[in-house]
Amino acid sequence: MKILLIRVSSLGDVLHNMPIVDDLHRHFNNAQIDWVVEEAYVNLVRLHPGVRNIIPFALRRWRKSLGAAETRQQMKHFYQQLRHEEYDLVLDTQGLFKTGLIMGITRLATGGKKVGLANGTEGSGYEGISRIFHNQSVAVDKRTHAVQRGRLVAAAASGYTVETPACFGLHTPEGSPAWLPDQPYVVFFHGTAGAAKKWARTHWITIAEELRRYALPILLPWGNATEKAEAEAMAAEMPNATVLPALSMLDATILAQSAALVIGVDTGLTHIAAAYETPTIEIYCASPKWKTEGNWSDKIINLGDQGTPPSPNDVKDAIKKLLIH
DSSP states (O other): OEEEEEOOOOHHHHHHHHHHHHHHHHHOTTOEEEEEEEGGGHHHHHTOTTEEEEEEEOHHHHGGGTTSHHHHHHHHHHHHHHHHSEEEEEEEOSOOHHHHHHHHHSEEEEEEEEEEESSOOTTOOOOGGGGGGOSEEEOOOTTOOHHHHHHHHHHHHHTOOOOSOOOOOOOOOOOOOTTSOSSOOEEEEOOOSSGGGSOOHHHHHHHHHHHGGGTOOEEEOOSSHHHHHHHHHHHTTOTTEEEOOOOOHHHHHHHHHHOSEEEEESSHHHHHHHHTTOOEEEEESSSOHHHHOOOSOTTEEEEEBTTBOOOHHHHHHHHHHHHOO
């Protein structure tokens, strides 16, 4: 049973696709699963032992140099990789024209089929034109959780039902970076795209003060110059906090997986911590909680919702629940 998953981006969405791999292996003992993903997330997908081959997609980079011979050669190689296998099942769980086009390029084995979404969920970037590449289009409720959405598409395509909690199946990353503390630590994933999704700096400072009671150092990662400046401003008012150096995708995953506690806004790295069932407090300020909340483990506490961010006292109570057993 040769299966191709197409979910190219973004970080959180790629992560939320992971339980499909475990579902398919549970129902098909002989499944060989390949995955098309943006090159930035290849190392994340590599952490799942159930994925046989990864086909990197570099559209973001190719767009910058479409006329270059090297770019054309890389695009040709991508096309050849897609055409190399005949698949029994191709799944597009993103529902964009570009992911549909990728699906259109793939080859099917006799009796094989291409399956994708019949509709988007609230606030998604779904593009209906993607349906022209499907043999079967699966409808989902407008408020289907990001993890459940892909699982339902795979289940409908394969003839089984989704009955078990989500299992992400990720291996523990290897390595221990020099900046990783020897003692237990807390991570604040404070940075995210869009100012409305951020939690107030004063709130983070209040929580840092609370964590001094637990004698836990705080690590502050960042992903760009703006987030680095914010981390430095936060650390200036947090005696127990350290600003980390620039991290690779793998290093950020080690950071999230190894923490004693992660507190973060609605962003991919917070969701990685939740996927590993690291004790995690997810803070929702401007995005709907129903869409991505960690609902597969009692080690995850989801606070706030769209337009109603949690208070520092809400987070303090969650810290007590997770750190005091």
